[in-house]
Amino acid sequence: MPKAFDAANPPFDRLTPHEMETLRAALDIVYFRPGEPVIDQGSPSQALFVVIKGTIEESDGAGLLALLGPKDSFDSRALVHGKSGHAFRARDETLCYSVPRSTVLDLIQNNPRFASFFYHDIARKLDEFVRDHDEQRHGSMMRARISELFLHPAAFVEADDSVETAGRKMEEINSNALFVRDGQRTGIITGMNLSKAVVLRRQSIQTSVRNLAHFDLVTLRPDDFVSSALVLMTKLNKRRVVIRDDERFVGILEDIDVLGYLAGSAQVIAGRIERAANQDDLAAAARQIAAQVRTLRRQGIGVELIGEIVSDLNQRLFSRLFDLLAPADIRAVGCLMVMGSEGRGEQTARTDQDNGLILSRAIEQAELDKFRTAFSGALLDFGFPPCPGHVMVNNPAWSKPLPDYIADIRRWLALPDDSAHLNVAILFDARCVAGDATLLTEVKTRLIEMVGGEQAFLAHFARAIDLFATPIGLFKNLITSAGNGDAIDLKKGGLFPIVHGVRSLALEHGLIETATDKRINRLRDMGVLHAEFARELHQAFNFMLMLRLDGQLAESAGATGTLVRPSSLSSMERDLLRDAFYVVKKFREFIRHHFNLGAF
Template identity: 30%
Template sequence: MSIQDQESFLSKIHPFEVLSPSQMAMCVQHMDIAYYPKDTILIAPEKIPNYFFIIIKGSVYEYSKENIVVMDYQSEDTFDSNSLIYGQCEHTFKVHEELICYEIDKKAFLSLIEKNQDFKDFFLKDLVNKIQTLKDKEYTSQLSSFMIAKVEDTLIHEACLVDENTKLIDAIDKSMQYKTSTIIVQSNTKEYGIITDSLLKVKVLLQGRDLSIPVKDIAIFPLLTIRDDDYLFEALTILVKKNIKRVGVTNSNGEMIGVLEQIDILSHFANHTYVIESKIKNAKNIEDLKDASKDFIDIILSLQAKGVKIHHISNLIGQLNTKVYQKIFSLILPENLQKDACLFVMGSEGRNEQIVKTDQDNGLIVKDGIDVEQYRPYMQQITDSLIFLGYPPCDGNIMVSNPYWCKSFSDFKSTIIKWLNNTQDMKNFLDLAIFVDAFAVAGDKNLLIELKEFLSSKIQNDIFMAYFAKSTTAFETPTTISSFMGKNNLINIKKAAIFPIVQGIRSLSLREKIKETTTVKRIKILEQKNILEKDKAAELIEAFEIVNTLRLKNQLDLLQQNKPISNEIDIEELGKIERDLLKESFKIVNEFKNFITYRFNLNKIF
């Protein structure tokens, strides 16, 4: 292989592309090709190498002290910088398939680290930052202002700011000078409120009030605000969730600096979120909703193609799904019945983590003293309507049309007691697990809040929690990717990585009586409670983001090919960096399983 070929090979491997031409030449000058047969020990605690390895062909396994495979290395993978930098290694690196590799001399490698800061930063970063660097490299071609735009990057309208005691007529005059229909009111306690044209019509014109009244008499407090250094996408999510058209923008000191309008955000993003939201809001029947919900996939495709983080996508789609449920509830259920019941979603819908429509998980709580039977025909209509809108029926029949999931408040309390008392029936644990993620979408939401508080008050048993958490380790998480290569090439990403994180975090959250349902938010709360160390929490969030992103990408590909949705990912279809990210994620998941095993004493139950 010529020097040019060697340089070309290295430049494809991160972070060697950051080397200057002279540094690359020095690297190649101190690099040789080596061959090692199967089972050769390359690195061990008692055998620190004199080389940095880059695989051309073959594979190497990294073993822990317990002789467990923790990582596998294949073509274009590199190892082990830590051994060279720190002069020690706790693990053993062994050739799994006969190896042809480049070896860079230790002195040359350490010299490159000292001469090139970017090169050095990559090898000295912690795991989370390394993953982030790989992600940035993988999605550089997809990144746009859409993903990284901050509020300050778009149009912020100058605030027409008045004191709460300002006469309304003077405030209107000032707003005309500012050429705005929005008046921001500041109270004596530094709280902000808002007056809009529609508010003037309702509270002044229709009521015949005098324009000399102080603005505090009609202003709405508090005004929702967002900071200028927040992501623009977060502002869009707030507008969709709260069904409002503008938010105030503050600086880091909490001072009002302007107003952000929905129309300006949408023009920046250029997607059809507002159009879909309007279609849902104005739908007169289920057919109208069908027209709105079929556009969801276009939004998902657009956001995913532009590199938007998956938790932002799921949050936005979750808000739209909630609006669909609310509209169906109002269209189907007579108004007099709506106030006496609570419609809720569970599972991935309840966690706000279902992006592509997979299945329904929903239920209905009816107030005690109200006849549940009168609700049943309408619940069947809700299930049928959701199917019509593209939400597949649940294989386990966890739907409002099933009487088990549509009953009175007291009956649900009895069911909860049954779930907690019968640890021999795994179905009880499964039902409880999805109910823990329940989120109210329509009706009297206090019914669900009170039920979940009742559940929380009844969980006292460590043995029960151990059995509940045990399913975290139910499915195998691969320690190597190469074991799937050349065979069926398929890995069930949900069983291998997504479910263990979800269930493990759900178990910790249930024990700590955390009310939040979204996995990432639960992780952050557990970190705040010192249940998870900061680094562990960050690793879990990164791994969860990676595996969900890979699953979404796969599911969208299947949808576009008119194939059934699946959680199985073809390893052969992944790029080099995607495989690296997946390997790092599996490592994090396996470490988390060990953490859950320890925290819940899973080894002591059978």
């Protein structure tokens, strides 16, 4: 039976084959009756347990923390710290693998990566997992097929064709290389070959390309790995590789395209946005931004950096669209702003439009209405769905002069209902992407001034952290079910409480930062958050963002893109998700105490 132990189940996947055999030799299988204690809170543990079948309840003095199912392990902390911080009890008939403490400690002593699972705190475990996860993604990128990369077209000239003919052909197809047919053989000629012949050797442009072409072709197939192309180019000092499928020439792969694939092409998209002459050009760039997210994630780029890259590209897109559509009067007196996750710089996969316009003075109504309709309509054409709450430029409530926004803030604070709290949150997260940024600065300055000292408003504002429960004890029924209701909403249960709790503290302290991670850092520097807890909060937030993005890219997260099925996660991911939710739970308690929410 121990031979069936899953060696790929983290953290055991960090063991060498010899270490795994040592572990298997020491394994035992134990049975627990329903309700039987496995480890008491405050007691030492003489073994590491891995659930085979059944359910284990994990609890503290306050109640249930988690339900552990097959492949989940416990209690790693008790093994190295001497006693367990939680109690573990069988909920139903349960079978577990049991690994003696002495065996685990020997493996820990000899394998630092295995040891890190037991010694690292929550923040370090989350950070190490994300780093390993990203390294694996980078490896998968190198295993991508050549057919996934951009290939220059397989265009031909005859060996008797002139340099001039070849040059015009290259210009026509926007390529720097052509195939040359010469009887039974095929060669290649490049723009550099043509330039050297005419400029350096003073040859006529009517010279045939036969003597300029190279016939020692280096070839690969479309289904070969990208890594093979990179190795071949490096080994043979070649800048180009010919891609052919049997006798058919498919195209030409250049080193710049391989490197561009490895490095990402965000800078290329940015250039296309800047050069866009019309909406069609911008629509093409918008599609590339959406595709770029998948490329960046596959390359192992972290979710934070992806958010920054996407936010920068979207800002360029919105700014260029503003330049193309807004008449001179609006450009001169307007501030185009984005809100929500876009405003915080946490946008990855494309979601609803969240934008608005601040004007320093009134604009002729017909002109303003025309722009409102055109701008929101263009974004819809680009693939940005309308906002369900209608927080969009084409809504006059979010597209008006600065004094009207100031009046709104006064009304929201005077009549602080749920709608007022939502509007304050939206405006506080806003970021200028085009036009006069001082207008938004003025609005936020006035908002912070008016909220200052309004503890009752801030407390009611912060109460939204309890809109959704943190699903820390819901894992068993989710990991054993494959139905439609087996998913956890990461946004409601984890991301929103962190975003809104941090936003509430930032508003109280008048911070100008909009990104959640930057707000956490400022709150840490101010002493509002303890440094270690700020680090845990930051890592938990990024881990859940990573899970959400991966789910969105896999198109398996449901319509909202915020759902994750614990049954689809590895035991390590489930363990870390429990840790992340535990951090959220502690943060909720901190916010409740900080704003004295029990009094409201």
